[in-house]
Amino acid sequence: MTIKFGTDGWRAIMAEEFTFANLEVVVQAIAQYVQETGLADRGIVIGYDNRFLAERFAERSAEVLTGNGIAIMMPQKALPTPVTAFAIQHYGAAGAIMLTASHNPPEYNGIKFIPEYAGPATPEITDRIESLVRDMVAQREEKTLTVSRLRLKAAEEQGLVKTIDPKEAYLDAITGLIDFDAIKASGLKIVIDPMWSAGIGYIEAALDRSAMEYKAIHDYRDPLFGGIMPEPSESVLTELKDQVLASGADLGLALDGDGDRFGIMEADGTYINPNQVLTLLFHHMLTRQGKRGKVARTVATTHMLDRIAAKAGLEVEETPVGFKYIGQSLRDPDCLLGGEESGGLSIQGHLPEKDGILACLLMAEVKAVAKKPLTEILAEIAAEYGTLISQRLDLHTLPEEKATILQSLQQYSPATVAGQTVVKRLTVDGVKLQLESGAYALVRPSGTEPLFRLYVEANSSDELKAIQQDVKSALGL
Numbered sequence: 001m002t003i004k005f006g007t008d009g010w011r012a013i014m015a016e017e018f019t020f021a022n023l024e025v026v027v028q029a030i031a032q033y034v035q036e037t038g039l040a041d042r043g044i045v046i047g048y049d050n051r052f053l054a055e056r057f058a059e060r061s062a063e064v065l066t067g068n069g070i071a072i073m074m075p076q077k078a079l080p081t082p083v084t085a086f087a088i089q090h091y092g093a094a095g096a097i098m099l100t101a102s103h104n105p106p107e108y109n110g111i112k113f114i115p116e117y118a119g120p121a122t123p124e125i126t127d128r129i130e131s132l133v134r135d136m137v138a139q140r141e142e143k144t145l146t147v148s149r150l151r152l153k154a155a156e157e158q159g160l161v162k163t164i165d166p167k168e169a170y171l172d173a174i175t176g177l178i179d180f181d182a183i184k185a186s187g188l189k190i191v192i193d194p195m196w197s198a199g200i201g202y203i204e205a206a207l208d209r210s211a212m213e214y215k216a217i218h219d220y221r222d223p224l225f226g227g228i229m230p231e232p233s234e235s236v237l238t239e240l241k242d243q244v245l246a247s248g249a250d251l252g253l254a255l256d257g258d259g260d261r262f263g264i265m266e267a268d269g270t271y272i273n274p275n276q277v278l279t280l281l282f283h284h285m286l287t288r289q290g291k292r293g294k295v296a297r298t299v300a301t302t303h304m305l306d307r308i309a310a311k312a313g314l315e316v317e318e319t320p321v322g323f324k325y326i327g328q329s330l331r332d333p334d335c336l337l338g339g340e341e342s343g344g345l346s347i348q349g350h351l352p353e354k355d356g357i358l359a360c361l362l363m364a365e366v367k368a369v370a371k372k373p374l375t376e377i378l379a380e381i382a383a384e385y386g387t388l389i390s391q392r393l394d395l396h397t398l399p400e401e402k403a404t405i406l407q408s409l410q411q412y413s414p415a416t417v418a419g420q421t422v423v424k425r426l427t428v429d430g431v432k433l434q435l436e437s438g439a440y441a442l443v444r445p446s447g448t449e450p451l452f453r454l455y456v457e458a459n460s461s462d463e464l465k466a467i468q469q470d471v472k473s474a475l476g477l
């Protein structure tokens with residue numbers, strides 16, 4: 001059995017590979033890693049989402065950590081990933097274990113480790129944990145592995161268990177980052193769709209604090225996620241759209257399964273994609289909040305951020321895909337905003353971890369302050385900076401084709417694409433070709449799914465289609 005412990009930790013199907021026995025091995029490896037860091041005395045937070053058996057998996061993780069002499073801090077109900085990360089800072093912990101499979105189908109579960117800086121683990125950290133897991137799996141096969149476990153009752157008696165409830169402190173923290181007065185004054189009618197996730201009750205509680213009215217759907221635990229995936233993308237948010245339209249609401253706000261990603265919908269049912277959300281937010285921070293600072297985006301994220309930054313004389317940091325890189329940029333206090341096309345963002349003064357709750361509330365602020373639809377603000381931005389349309393295609397290939405495509409990709413260095421001269425070829429992550437028109441094409445193998453992603457951003461939909469066509473046929477995708 002191989003347990004791959006990447007950026008988002010380890011995810012697998014419950015009962016098949018995600019078993020109590022395998023979880024114990026992974027947690028034992030994390031316990032050893034935490035001891036190696038010298039921070040073990042600070043204890044570990046255990047967060048979990050709303051999936052099947054979540055509390056039982058959390059309890060088993062607690063038994064292994066305390067069995068290794070590490071104190072644990074555990075809530076009595078599900079915590080969104082950003083709130084688990086916040087709890088690390090709030091309680092001064094050595095890190096956190098988060099039990100979640102994010103937006104994966106209901107039969108999955110997963111575990112990730114968030115280090116003491118409260119953002120995604122860097123590859124160095126996950127590599128070390130993965131190598132410890134490998135050693136322990138081998139030892140288990142040789143029957144030499146000892147997983148230390150302490151029954152929870154005994155751990156409690158030894159003072160190794162602390163029950164935590166970081167919700168109010170988290171809400172206090174984000175209250176300082178969001179203009180709730182403006183949201184309240186706007187009287188916006190909001191529909192919230194936490195998608196049965198660990199994020200249930202957070203946006204609601206933040207709006208309750210401002211005595212605002214809202215309507216929430218899918219706001220109870222359902223380990224089967226209503227038969228859909230807890231993924232806040234346009235094609236999945238059909239019920240939110242119906243509710244926004246039927247109730248005449250001004251805004252729809254959605255979260256993914258562990259509350260770290262967002263889905264935003266305008267009053268007319270238009271889905272505002274993450275690139276547009278980042279554009280709106282960066283523009284708002286500069287023009288309405290009067291802030292200045294650099295912006296960090298992945299290589300696959302909109303260059304509209306570059307155009308806005310260039311005009312304001314600000315720097316852009318371009319990273320490989322993955323919030324683990326954006327999180328590192330956000331640890332620099334000069335970084336105003338960090339985000340990525342796949343729906344993650346955080347801001348200066350907050351955690352270096354993606355936070356869907358914060359993102360949703362910030363979009364309410366943007367709309368409340370501008371007093372106009374987000375689509376209208378986007379049209380104004382386009383009038384000032386030019387139009388940019390982006391689209392990502394997820395291209396499935398046969399396993400036996402992957403190596404050949406990767407090889408062609410390495411050598412892929414055309415002089416022109418769709419009749420445009422290539423002005424720059426970047427290999428930060430996959431191959432990115434920047435064209436003379438300001439458009440770009442990026443092809444990279446996904447790190448989380450068995451497919452290639454083609455990202456194109458162009459000045460018009462015709463240009464976008466022509467670039468997609470050219471790249472796909474050149475690479476046989």
Ligand SMILES: O=P(O)(O)OC[C@H]1O[C@H](O)[C@H](O)[C@@H](O)[C@@H]1O
Binds near residue numbers: 008322324446449453
């Ligand atoms: O495009 P991929 O390599 O599959 O990654 C897609 C996404 O996967 C995870 O959700 C990471 O947390 C994100 O940071 C990343 O953007």
